[in-house]
Amino acid sequence: MYVTVLCYPNSCSVSKWAAPFGGIAIHSSCAFRIGSRRWYSYKSVRRPNLGATSVPKVEPPKEQPEESSKAESGHGSLAKQLRAKILATGPIPVAEYMREVLTNPQAGYYMNRDVFGREGDFITSPEISQIFGELVGIWLVSEWRKMGSPSPFQLVELGPGRGTLARDVLKVLTKFKQDAEFSMHMVEVSPFLSKAQAQRFCYSHQTLPEDAQQPHYQEGTTASGTKAFWHRRLEDVPQGFSLVLAHEFFDALPVHKLQLVDGKWQEVLIDVASSDGAEDAGFRYVLSRSQTPVSSLYRPMPGETRSCLEHSLETERQVGLLAERIERDGGIALIMDYGHFGEKTDTFRAFKQHKLHDPLLEPGSADLTADVDFKLVRHIAETRGNIHCCGPVEQGLFLQRMQGEARLEQLLAHALPENQEIIRSGYEMLTDPAQMGSRFKFLAMFPGVLAPHLDKYPIAGFS
Known part of the structure; x- marks a missing residue:
């Protein structure tokens, strides 16, 4: 499984990413346009294999209630909304993606069903x-x-x-x-x-x-x-x-994902995975070619040594x-x-x-x-x-x-x-x-x- 990351001069190694919350559009100077759509040059970075991660076994979930079925039907529409926004304005911060996915009034993860317990997705x-x-x-x-x-x-x-x-x-x-x-x-x-x-x-x-x-x-x-x-x-x-x-x-x-590049903080964003605007196109991670509002205002705490963080x-x-x-x-x-x-x-x-x-x-x-x-x-x-x-x-x-x-x-x-x-x-x-x-x-x-x-x-x- 691969993700794509925006290329930038004198590129340094980019660590694995997982996807953040956020809502800051990148500067228009960070990209060039093809038609009305902003596009970028990318390089691939391998992501961790989630299937190889050890997790506790659980019993198969029982048949989902009506509320869950309604929520499932909203997942496709949420993906379409996110895709349309990105195609119109450019890649979005992980924080914006996270906020929409969890709390969108119509299709947000928490908004319309019971997600807790052994029959849900996690237990507390x-x-x-x-x-x-x-x-x-x-x-x-x-x-x-x-x-x-x-x-x-x-x-x-x-x-x-x-x-x-x-x-x-x-x-x-x-x-x-x-x-x-x-x-x-x-x-x-x-x-x-x-x-x-x-x-x-x-x-x-x-x-x-x-x-x-x-x-x-x-x-x-x-x-x-x-x-x-x-x-x-x-x-x-x-x-x-x-x-x-x-x-x-x-x-x-929501969290913003930041990467230190040549002494400056840049932000990991989420983009569509296809340049042709296909309705079923997925999503991928990209790195801004210059600073975003969040990365430019971020000030690390004293003693910070990490080059990438949330x-x-x-x-x-x-x-x-x-x-x-x-x-x-x-x-x-x-x-x-x-x-x-x-x-x-x-x-x-x-x-x-x-x-x-x-x-x-x-x-x-x-x-x-x-x-x-x-x-x-x-x-x-x-x-x-x-x-x-x-x-x-x-x-x-x-x-x-x-x-x-x-x-x-x-x-x-x-x-x-x-x-x-x-x-x-x-x-x-x-x-x-x-x-x-x-x-x-x-x-x-x-x-x-x-x-x-x-x-x-x-x-x-x-x-």
Whole structure:
């Protein structure tokens, strides 16, 4: 399998690419025209063989529901839209491609179907074991009490998936909140998933009319009487002391792929794979011949040694908003995701039915993701606000330090014999370094004014 990369003078070796988010058109000076279409000279670069990558075996998926069939029919139209845009304006950044593929209102991957669980394309930690959500809830209660148990407070989750984590944390908060009052605020762009979340933890819910002029578009009430609200943006969540969760949220934010060439950063873009404008033409990666707006404005962090990397402007924006909110209103943010600390170069990939998938094939049919750069997250949090960060720490260590084994033994003692192995293997998957234990990381954000207090009373799970 090959990809094409734009040629440029004194070309250097180009590393393998995987496909990024982005929406910046290259300068017109980077190309010449044939008719009304801009074209380039290319050279081929071999991509990694996805078929040779070892991935866990999974059971064949069951027959897809009607919603999934509708989504499948939209994949072709999304590819046509992307192809038409590229033919009209030129290659697009990986970030723009990623954003369209995941959140296009009509055919976006997340917008019209359930993609989670064993019958979807990937499974998340809260779906594997209830222990995960329970320990996250206990952690929130522990740190909230250290801060004086402020009331009322808000439980906020960014990208709640099916709502499983929110449901498990809700149970813990309801049990240990004492007399405090709190509300739930879900930040979700998918109409399909927002309804699934409400069905997961609400006793009743309703979608507001489009002209409601409210900061939320859906509201509900849990069985315990807690009010829940759904927002499309973090900025729409009301001000106030907040406990914020972001589990596998940042890995889905668009990334730009950048390559250092002759001392200047250039951007990897996505182009159509055929020059004749065929309707069934696929897509390929190309390298801009000169700087794009993103590559020209990019400034590496001190000590950066990589010559190719992935940079997420949306991650910068969201972390900045979190930092400003926590500094202004008080609260805590816990980011849980797979990632690295500024050393990886090429992590953009796709997953379909629990297997690696070509990100440029059938856009909208597979999940697109890139590892979170936790070094960038810490840097933005600490420079955009007076924030004290802790971590990242490996998921396995965090769960063990939160007494995960003790909770496991409690569950096993009350489980039917035929369920014990399922419970045990689920916890092992979460904590085993060879599985999810070291791949996933936890990072916490606190108001900077609490740093002396947190030094005296160490943060649970991080030491």
